[in-house]
Amino acid sequence: MTGDDVPEAERLSDEAFTPLAEPGMSTNRSPEAQAMWRVRADHLLATDPAGCWVAERDGTMLGFATSFRRDLTWFLATYAVRPDLQGAGLGRALLEAALTHARGCLRGMLSASRDPRAFRRYRHAGFTLHPQMVLHGRVDRSTLPVVDEHLREGTETDFDLLDSLDRQRRDAAHGADHAVLLAQNRLVVVDRASGSGYAYIAGDGKPAVICASSRRVAASLLWEAVASAPEELVVPHVTAANEWAIDVGLAAGLSVDTSGYLAVRGMKPPAPYVHHGALL
Ligand SMILES: CC(C)(COP(=O)(O)OP(=O)(O)OC[C@H]1O[C@@H](n2cnc3c(N)ncnc32)[C@H](O)[C@@H]1OP(=O)(O)O)[C@@H](O)C(=O)NCCC(=O)NCCS
Structure with a gap:
């Protein structure tokens, strides 16, 4: 992922997460929330370029994952595949790429949506999923x-x-x-x-x-x-x-x-x- 990808990743993420909105959660981000999302993505690209990946075809983004390391813990910030392409293995490839950045880390942590595809990916990557409440x-x-x-x-x-x-x-x-x-x-x-x-x-x-x-x-x-x-x-x-x-x-x-779930590995x-x- 590069800085130029961030606006497109934000739009893709909003499209992928809106169908999963839950009680008390808003659908489609406000312009202010979009700007805050982009600031966080630019920040992670600056601190952890090796943790941030996109999948693309003919210059069009199909999915992305942003992840980062702090001390000896790997964190997945966010991760999405274009809705019409989900369930075809792109998410697996993206998460594997992001997990190369976890090498040497003792622990991992991410907040998972209720998407059953996400659950499969995280459990197969060795995470324990603890239900979250809102x-x-x-x-x-x-x-x-x-x-x-x-x-x-x-x-x-x-x-x-x-x-x-x-x-x-x-x-x-x-x-x-x-x-x-x-x-x-x-x-x-x-x-x-x-x-x-x-x-x-x-x-x-x-x-x-x-x-x-x-x-x-x-x-x-x-x-x-x-x-x-x-x-x-x-x-x-x-x-x-x-x-x-x-x-x-x-x-x-x-x-x-x-x-959704709090997913952790190597920690409670x-x-x-x-x-x-x-x-x-
Ligand atoms: C989660 C997400 C990134 C995964 O990407 P993807 O390309 O769909 O993932 P894959 O196709 O590689 O893997 C999906 C898995 O779920 C399975 N699956 C596909 N459709 C499914 C369905 N409707 N219900 C349950 N499982 C399903 C697939 O068989 C695959 O499992 P397997 O590898 O064990 O066979 C993507 O689905 C997405 O963007 N979801 C919405 C946003 C989201 O929840 N992001 C994660 C935030 S924490």
Whole structure:
């Protein structure tokens, strides 16, 4: 993949993922979401050109996969084949190409859609698939607790703390990804002797990442996201290992549905942790 491929890959991805949209998830990306997608893809091409691949015929893109390594973990950011060409083996070839970038890594992690073709590819590549839940609905504001965890706004001067928390929870720092996450979200930090953690929270209240040293701090960070939601809130990517998040969602009046899988190999689902769909 090269930088010139990114706009076409974004369009192909939107076309491939829209039929899979689930409760609380939007179909077709807004222009703003398209631009954020392209920024993340350009970022991964800059840090991990060897992890990003396209399949093409006569100059037309048929599919692509973007992946990256942080410390000794390989992450698949996103992966799609043109809808009219799915099920014919292109996905297999693309994932094999991306997995060459995983050589030497001890662990792997990706967030899988509910597409049964994706499930086959990931299981055959040695991943264990853990069902993900999505909490969604109108926030019952009468439930908001007074959070006394000393939350504060974060900046890039917190990145070393964030990387250290990442290594505790998922064995790999986000490293260069923090700059992209900060540009696309609000950062909230807890940094106390009794517990630390951070959350990236999108403009609509959706937590993009939550990572903390304890469930108590993680729950406070999620309550901060709940409190900042305009009305409706979506909290995606919750695994059964993170029941603290389910309990906050239920207390806030949200509904729970299943939504795809967290696929891991060489590791367990991180906790207390809510992962990002692409930058995990
Ligand atoms: C997931 C995806 C990238 C895989 O690409 P692909 O070209 O369809 O994959 P392949 O044809 O190589 O493999 C698909 C597998 O599913 C099987 N399959 C095909 N159609 C299927 C169907 N309707 N139901 C279940 N399995 C099916 C194929 O036989 C093959 O399995 P096998 O290799 O064991 O025989 C592609 O289907 C896609 O873009 N899906 C929508 C977006 C998405 O979910 N991306 C993954 C995000 S995590």
